[in-house]
Amino acid sequence: MTILRIDSSANTETSITRDLTDRIIAALGEEKVITRDLARSPLPQITHTWAVARALPEGERSTEQKEALAQSDALIAEIEAADTLVIGLPVYNFSVPASLKAWIDLVARVGVTFRYSENGPEGLVKGKRVILAVASGGTAVGSEIDFATTYMRHVLGFMGMTDVEIVAADALAIDAEATIAKAHEEIAALPKQLDRAA
Secondary structure (H helix, E strand, O other): OEEEEEEOOOOOOOOHHHHHHHHHHHHHOOOEEEEEEOOOOOOOOOOHHHHHHHOOOHHHOOHHHHHHHHHHHHHHHHHHHOOEEEEEEEOEOOEOOHHHHHHHHHHOOEOOOEEEEOOEEEEOOOOOEEEEEEEOOOOOOOOOOOOHHHHHHHHHHHOOOOEEEEEEEOOHHHHHHHHHHHHHHHHHOOOOHHHHHO
16 A cells, blocks of 8 residues: 655644654555655646646647646656545645645646536546644634635545545644644544455
């Protein structure tokens, strides 16, 4: 089994979500981990060239257009190579970090990770397990002001990734010790991939 680890916290030294992703991967016991650190290696914003290129058949793209899509292609290949995605999700201003939104914009590609049919949109990335490692200062996961996990569930499901679990150290500003302990308990209770398949 292969894990794609995505870290998005701007805090590269004492991040709660980075600690949670460390612990989740250790708990799952997978041997192969692909790491994508969106803070240490920021992704570009999509551009006009990118937007035009994604709508063209591959054989009709210019060299410039192919180059504009190269990063997107590489990110999608990482998803396709993984059985499980572990995504560090710090809640910034009630939503996802800009670095993670840039990743989403690059991997949500019509005709590649989703398509439109006569029955509506269909996600094309199927059979993946996703674990969101969430940390927030005052936003409780699942509350009416939690636009981060609801958005992530929706956009991942839109691409076909509907098996989404959440490990949450939320409302850290209220009781950090208790919420971190709760998150560690949730990690200990995570089934391994083989357990889930049994």
